[in-house]
Amino acid sequence: MGSNDIKLSPPRFAMEFGIPEGLIKPEFERRYRELLGDEYETFLSFMAKRPVPSIRVNPMKIDPEWLLSVLRANGWELSQIPWYGYGYRVIRGPERLGNTEWHQLGLYYVQEAASMVPPVLLSPKPGERVLDLAASPGSKATQISEMMLYKGLVVANDVSPERVDSLSSNVQRMGSMNVVVTMFDGRRAPDVLGRESFDKVLLDSPCSSLGEVRRSWGALARWSPRNVEKISRLQVSLAKAAYETLKPGGLMVYSTCTFEPKENEWVVYKLLEIGAVIEEPEVKGLVWRKGLRKWMDWDFGNEMEKCMRIYPQDNDTIGFFIAVLRKPG
Template identity: 35%
Template sequence: MHEISVGINNILKDITIDFISEEAMYLARKYGYAPYMVERYLRMLGYEEALKLIESFENFRKRIAILCNYLRYDCDKLSKKLENMNFVLKNIQWCNYCLYIETAPSSPSIGSTHEYLKGYYYVYRDQASLIPPLILNPEKNSITLDMCAAPGGKAAHIMLLMEDTGLLIANDISRRRSISLLSHFIRMGFKSYIVINENAIELVKKFGKEKFDYVLLDAPCSAEGGIMFDPSRKTKTSIEVLAKLVEREIKLLHTALQLVKRGGRVVYTTCSIAPEENEYVVTKVLEHYDGIEVEEPRLNYWSNGFTKFLNITFDYRVSKCIRIWPHRHFMEGYFICSLVKT
């Protein structure tokens, strides 16, 4: 492994799209997008499917998801209690202790029931957030790091998978956001954790190398996969801002791979559908490492990563990474990649 040196100018040279088609300009004006984003969709998916993606953002049916705290309460009993309050719940096929709300009553809200306040479940705005901890799959009594943990949904799921044993270090640079994380952990009755507030890129200086069995990196990103929740994302991220995000994501993943033990697993995830933040980032980091394997996903319900975009050929192994598309999978757009240090 060599130290990573990245620069905004080099990244911009790689990711800048040199030509915006008339089709992209038309769709960008019609739906209110930055033109480069629509051109990217056209080149990734072709016109017909790109249009389906854009329309899925416009007409997305939001499905609030529930993570049952099975360490504290029986999930079948929880489901019956919520159904008695007129919540209509559906099972999630790839997570047997997870549900989504088909319809909800006007009152109470899902975040104000006695069961919620007692810590029997966690509420997510979408099912996709449940997937990265399932891919991480931490064992009992392990030492696990969540590098960018607030507001705490994925960290709470990790705690369940570890059965509240071992130790979870839940880090977030924001003290304000960490208050939410801590309140959820207290509400749900977890004990095997420490919450810290550090710049995640600097964590090697705090802990040293190869200290963790598992590392989750839910990287701060453009959130382009969540346009249905925040339409400002259609224009918020200029190509220059995107390059800065990519630079930080590369540094964060480099740090994660230094922190994990040999034989340990790093899961890199973003709520972005941009290849620049996903396959590009993983490829750039893999260039600097020997002995890193990209794992086949434990769950195979979703799409694969791209191996080429624009004039860039990515590391062939990123085809094993997971892509979640709103128009294909009816969830928020996500990217998930599992890496093992051999």
């Protein structure tokens, strides 16, 4: 069956899964039925459900076991996230996890479970120089800082005063002493920070945020092929700039919270054209799909299957795409 032969029925899905009528555009349904096949309805059913909230305990400020015992004594039910030792799903707890004294003291960060994966794959070590190019609101930058035991340097950048305010606030709250916050257009990173100056680089790129639909309908309402094309051009520019700041032999993680191939595999393909090499990811306890080797008229090649696609139905998380890239040298 070709994509033009797919039978569309957005109103039925809106009623069945609780997605507001009109949010599932015909082109969206055509595209994602082609991408997911028989899993499309399962995908929609998860997109319509709120994810289980999760927190990341800060081991640099508190003994994690002590904090966990206190939270449980206060009626919390927690389940450890397999892929990050200090990550926990909150099965039962306060409605507003950000309003507790423990949160305000920086003893934990409210962070979605899948969002913890890119820093895990970056695997920052104490003493390294690390760049988080699009860092706000700071969940990954502060996680990276903690994984480095506050030793070395993390440059956490974003582009606007509003985003930097949020980033700075979270860096201060979490006590991330080795994080330096900067503000500039990430496309200028090689000129501002220097070429080949970082051991590791994370670009958790601005994107169409379809993976975030479980938390807000906004991304689905804004989605259009035109917007995807526009964002993709920005992502390619940011990715190339990020790669330029990487030392030879260094590691870069490119991630988004969307499923769009033009924002994911296409961007990675453009990095391969300038010499990047994709590495096979390994994450304990995480279910993920291979990246797309082909999509529409594009043939990305077999190497793209080393990229990681995380759908909501795989681990009951938001959606993510992640690629691990090495600069030869």
